[in-house]
Amino acid sequence: MKHWLRLHRLALAATLRLFAASPVSSLLNLLVVGIAVALPLGLYTVVANLQQLSDKLPTDPQASVFLRPNAGAVDIARVEAAIQDAPAVKSVHRVSKDEALKSLERSSGMQDLLAGLGENPLPESFSLTLDREEPTMLDALATKLQADPAVEQVQFDSDWARRLSGIVALGREAAFTVAVLFGAGLLLVTANLIRMQILTRREEIEVSKLIGATDSFIRRPFLYFAALQGILGTAIAAGLVAFALGRIAKPVDQLAVLYGEHFTLSLAPAETLALAFLVVIALSLLGATLSVGKHLRALDR
Template sequence: MKHWLMLHRIAFASTLKLFASNPLASGFNLLVIGVAVALPLGLMTLVDNLQRLSGRLPTEPEVSVFLYTSATPADINRVRALIGTLPDVTHSTHIDKRQALRDLEESSGMRELLAGLSDNPLPDAFSLTLSTAEPEALSALSNRLKADPAVEAVQLDSEWARRLAALVRLGRDLTVVIAVLFGAGLLLVTTNLIRMQILTRREEIEVSKLIGATDSFIRRPFLYFAGVQAVLGSAIGMLVVAIILQQLAKPVDTLAALYGEHFNLMLPQPAFLLTAMGSVVALSLAGAMLSVRKHLRETD
């Protein structure tokens, strides 16, 4: 056990020596890995925050039915009766135009300006909750409502929420594709970096083999180098994403406040970040293994 620990301690010390021997190149390599991690991680963070936002939006289909401003109480009752006959409507609420005007006066702060209007510019409306989101059913319902002469417009309020959910799904698929591409690139970059390290230590490796060093002994420092480089590069990528989120946090919250909401940008869960770092380490170790194995076969 002591011998095993000593071998790993020697390998780790050799790794630190590799970093210290050329700090400029090592820093550049870490930056390359950090960018390769930051791009897919940043996209995933954006998609994750969009998903949190979409989860706070109404997912049940909702329809707003606006009547003409000239609609009479008889028109309103007729439309209410028509809505009652629609099978896909689970709940309906009548929004009286007088109450709507009072609410607008209170929320807008323009009470005096609105009070000077001779006529109420707002129409009576109905808010409907539906049991289906099938396009054919929604189209049929809209046509039946618009057929009434008192109905001016029919608006599907939750359509944009479903579009946002579809955008989130597309973003996740796109993130997977980009992560795979950057993962393949990281594998190739690590393989090339380790090959360069091997070339700079060719004579040392040859001497070690002459005095009886095993392949695992020769391979170990390069695996440590790849692993440490992957961990540090991943940390840099996550730090870059965190800094960008911090810079965007205030503008996003200000924008959300205009819609009466409070929304904070957040990094993905720690478990996901650890998984991402583990994936980067695994790819780096795989690249190092391929490069060292190829060199050892060539020198046998």
């Protein structure tokens, strides 16, 4: 056990010497890894924040039916009966002219201006909660209601929410695709960096082989180098993403305030960051293993 720990301690010391021997080059390599990891991690973080926003939105499809200003009691009763008979409607709420005006006064703060209008200009309307989201059924309901002469407009209020959900789903797939592509790029970059390290120590490796060094002994410092590079590169990536979120957090919140909301961007959760560290370390180790194995096979030949 002591011998095993000593070997790993020697490998770690050799790895630190490799970083110290060329600090500028090592820093540039870490920045390359950090940027490669920051792009998919940042995209995933944006998608995760959009998912949080989407989860706050009502999931049931909504619709509003606005009547013409001259619609009478008979017209209102006929439209309400048609809405209640529709199978796609879960619930319906009638919004009278007075109720609509009071709601507008509360939301706009223009009580004095609205009071000077004399006659209430707002129409009667119905607020619908729909039970189904099949496009054909919703289109049929809209066509049926729009055909009534008392109906001015039929508006589906949750279309934008469904579009946002679609954007989130697309962003999730895009983040996965980008992560796979940059993961492959990280594998190749690590393999190339290790190859360059091997070339600079070629004579040392050949001498070590001649005096009986095992492949594991030769391979171990490069694996430590790749793992440490992956850890530091991922830490840099997390820092870059946090910096970017900090830059845009205030404008995003100001935009949300315009819609009556407060929205705070947040970094990916700890388990996601831990997974990112593990994946980057695994890819770095795989790239180093392939590169060192190829060189050792060449020496054996």
